[in-house]
Amino acid sequence: MNSYIFPIRAAIITFPFLAMLITAPFLIYYYRKYGQLGKLRSLILYSFVFYLLCAYYLVILPLPSISVVAQMTGPCYELHLFQSWENFINQTVLQLNNPNTYLPAMKQSVFLEPVFNIFLLFPFGVYCRYYFKFSLGKTILASFALSLFFELTQLSGLYFIYPRPYRLFDVNDLLHNTLGGTFGFVCAPLFTFFLPTRSELDSESLAKGQQVTLLRRFVALVIDWIAIGFLSSLLKFFTNILPANLRALFNYPIASFTLAVMLYFMLLMYLWNGQTIGKKVVRIKVVEQDREHIRLWSLVKRYSAFYLLLYGLLQIFNYTMTHLPTNNHSVFIAYVTFGMMSLGILLLFLFNLLYALIRRKTRLFHDKASHTYTISTLLKKEVEHANF
Numbered sequence: 001m002n003s004y005i006f007p008i009r010a011a012i013i014t015f016p017f018l019a020m021l022i023t024a025p026f027l028i029y030y031y032r033k034y035g036q037l038g039k040l041r042s043l044i045l046y047s048f049v050f051y052l053l054c055a056y057y058l059v060i061l062p063l064p065s066i067s068v069v070a071q072m073t074g075p076c077y078e079l080h081l082f083q084s085w086e087n088f089i090n091q092t093v094l095q096l097n098n099p100n101t102y103l104p105a106m107k108q109s110v111f112l113e114p115v116f117n118i119f120l121l122f123p124f125g126v127y128c129r130y131y132f133k134f135s136l137g138k139t140i141l142a143s144f145a146l147s148l149f150f151e152l153t154q155l156s157g158l159y160f161i162y163p164r165p166y167r168l169f170d171v172n173d174l175l176h177n178t179l180g181g182t183f184g185f186v187c188a189p190l191f192t193f194f195l196p197t198r199s200e201l202d203s204e205s206l207a208k209g210q211q212v213t214l215l216r217r218f219v220a221l222v223i224d225w226i227a228i229g230f231l232s233s234l235l236k237f238f239t240n241i242l243p244a245n246l247r248a249l250f251n252y253p254i255a256s257f258t259l260a261v262m263l264y265f266m267l268l269m270y271l272w273n274g275q276t277i278g279k280k281v282v283r284i285k286v287v288e289q290d291r292e293h294i295r296l297w298s299l300v301k302r303y304s305a306f307y308l309l310l311y312g313l314l315q316i317f318n319y320t321m322t323h324l325p326t327n328n329h330s331v332f333i334a335y336v337t338f339g340m341m342s343l344g345i346l347l348l349f350l351f352n353l354l355y356a357l358i359r360r361k362t363r364l365f366h367d368k369a370s371h372t373y374t375i376s377t378l379l380k381k382e383v384e385h386a387n388f
Contacts, residue, residue, distance in 0.1 A: 026045055028219060031216055040196065040201065041201050044201075048131070051127070055150075056150070058120065059153060059167075060167075063158075064166050066162055069162045069164060069166045070163050070164070074168075076155065077170070078170040078171065079171055082172065084114050084170075088111060091110045093105050114176050117180065118180040120177060121146065121180035122180045122181070123184060124142070125143060126187070126191055128143075128184070128185060129188040130188050130191075130195070133198055134185075136182070139181055139185040140185075143177060143178045143182065144177075144178045147177030147178055151169050152169075154166075154167040219278070220278035220284060221278060223278030224276050224277060224279075227276075227277045232256070232260065261307045264276065265299065265307065266299045269299050273293050273294060274286035274299075283376060284377060285377050288373075289373065298370050298371065301370040302367070302372050305369045310349060349365065
């Protein structure tokens with residue numbers, strides 16, 4: 001029993017860290033298509049990720065030492081289909097006319113191993129039918145593919161980390177796993193009867209997608225800075241042809257940061273009428289009230305208040321706290337004062353962000369300072385079509 005509990009415990013421990021990486025593509029996809037993920041959809045997706053993590057750990061854990069695996073001499077694979085059935089027939093204590101043998105037979109490995117492999121992919125079949133809306137044929141194919149991935153993981157010695165497989169590649173496991181996924185598909189309505197349908201989840205997400213949450217804006221922000229990092233690496237090639245005195249400016253972080261903000265969040269957004277790469281991906285844009293095209297000056301105010309002011313305050317606080325003079329009391333007081341003032345403004349921003357999260361407000365201080373708004377670009381006809 002511990003061999004089953006240990007992998008699940010490991011999955012619980014590592015789940016919060018891996019879930020962020022695994023669900024990031026899901027998050028971007030659903031913001032792009034529906035404008036919002038939704039609480040119930042989030043719960044379903046996170047449960048699916050957790051299930052896959054548990055299944056994977058059950059296949060590979062516990063990990064033996066490399067030295068122990070190197071000394072193994074047993075077979076690496078079993079290609080005899082229905083060998084598990086033959087083992088059951090030859091080794092079981094089950095006697096159909098003797099009920100006293102039923103429970104002992106169910107405790108034998110020749111019974112537990114096939115049953116475990118069937119139940120391993122049973123939830124996968126439920127997810128395939130309920131959430132991913134797969135047909136029976138696609139579910140069987142997906143179950144076989146997932147099982148083959150598990151078996152090849154074992155055959156490769158955990159992707160060649162080990163000198164040889166430490167678990168058996170078994171075609172019978174492929175059969176049992178695929179049967180488990182198929183049974184899950186057939187039984188899915190019994191487990192999902194009281195849950196909303198996938199279409200209802202989509203309609204709800206589209207309807208709520210007209211509201212722009214802070215998380216949606218944060219996802220756009222992350223994508224934007226990834227794009228800036230990629231574009232910056234390309235621009236480094238062109239800086240080599242600049243004069244030495246201009247090239248030296250790019251060695252200062254504050255100069256590079258300011259240029260990136262000005263070009264990307266001001267000029268590019270002005271040309272794209274309030275959108276960036278990240279905002280286009282999650283389908284939002286920055287607008288100015290009563291104007292079809294946002295003004296460049298409004299973007300300058302918006303992102304100066306957000307990026308340049310905060311970055312400048314952070315640099316002031318860092319400089320004043322790391323360069324405190326010890327030989328002049330008045331200058332020391334001035335440094336501490338400037339440092340504390342910059343820290344105070346930074347804390348006010350954090351308080352504003354926390355307040356917005358608690359009260360579910362979508363406008364932050366730089367929105368108000370520039371008189372701009374962040375809206376969803378999901379078309380109303382998409383929402384109406386989903387509701388219909």
